[in-house]
Amino acid sequence: MLSIAGYDPSSGAGVTADIKTIAAHGCYGISCITALTVQSTRGVRRVVPVSAKIITATLDELAGDFAISAVKIGMLGSAEAATAVVGFLKRHRFKTVVLDPVLVSSSGTRLLAPEGVQVLKRELLKLADVITPNAAEAAALIGIRIDSSQDRERTAQKLHELGARNVVVTGGHLKIPSDFLSMDSGARTKVLTGRKVSTRSTHGTGCAFSTALACNLALGKGLARATAAAKKYVTDALKSARPIGKGIGPVV
Numbered sequence: 748m749l750s751i752a753g754y755d756p757s758s759g760a761g762v763t764a765d766i767k768t769i770a771a772h773g774c775y776g777i778s779c780i781t782a783l784t785v786q787s788t789r790g791v792r793r794v795v796p797v798s799a800k801i802i803t804a805t806l807d808e809l810a811g812d813f814a815i816s817a818v819k820i821g822m823l824g825s826a827e828a829a830t831a832v833v834g835f836l837k838r839h840r841f842k843t844v845v846l847d848p849v850l851v852s853s854s855g856t857r858l859l860a861p862e863g864v865q866v867l868k869r870e871l872l873k874l875a876d877v878i879t880p881n882a883a884e885a886a887a888l889i890g891i892r893i894d895s896s897q898d899r900e901r902t903a904q905k906l907h908e909l910g911a912r913n914v915v916v917t918g919g920h921l922k923i924p925s926d927f928l929s930m931d932s933g934a935r936t937k938v939l940t941g942r943k944v945s946t947r948s949t950h951g952t953g954c955a956f957s958t959a960l961a962c963n964l965a966l967g968k969g970l971a972r973a974t975a976a977a978k979k980y981v982t983d984a985l986k987s988a989r990p991i992g993k994g995i996g997p998v999v
């Protein structure tokens with residue numbers, strides 16, 4: 748399985764967290780780094796994008812060598828990186844593409860410039876089989892605030908109108924955490940409810956969820972079952988997470 752994401756040196760999110768999640772599912776992970784970051788559990792201090800030429804060369808080299816069962820896309824870092832990934836997906840058609848539209852870090856640092864967001868909305872959404880925004884990311888993509896379950900349904904429909912086939916609006920921040928799954932351009936919907944886990948080790952939950960979802964899809968589960976399995980994986984990870992670092996610790 749291929750992870751396309753940024754590099755978090757604290758291994759709480761990004762490529763290194765994805766590799767840990769992939770390994771936990773018994774899969775083999777390969778990766779392409781889109782941006783370097785200076786960060787720790789205390790927050791993101793700096794973002795340095797990788798050149799589009801290096802991203803393109805890396806992705807094409809990997810696709811020429813491996814049979815890639817699924818692609819997970821996380822932080823892109825720049826419009827140039829987003830465009831390079833779009834070109835890659837158009838040249839190599841994959842059975843499963845999961846897009847986690849990472850826009851801003853939990854500490855408030857912008858992780859994708861406005862120009863990159865436009866590339867994501869205009870082209871990348873259409874190339875993904877499923878997208879996994881949290882409420883804030885979904886709201887940023889469509890320009891409305893999400894306050895209720897009705898808002899999440901309306902949000903998912905707006906994302907479908909932008910070209911997304913299947914949408915999971917994650918809701919781990921809610922008092923009663925629940926994810927809203929909208930399948931087949933809104934023809935089928937499902938709410939997956941969980942229980943709140945009290946922990947300060949929540950860094951990388953979005954990365955873990957989207958990567959676990961991609962793994963379960965690659966292993967042959969249908970979308971609803973794969974989403975439920977990914978939610979359980981993150982919940983179990985939150986329960987067993989150790990308090991590492993001085994800030995918000997990693998979930999896995």
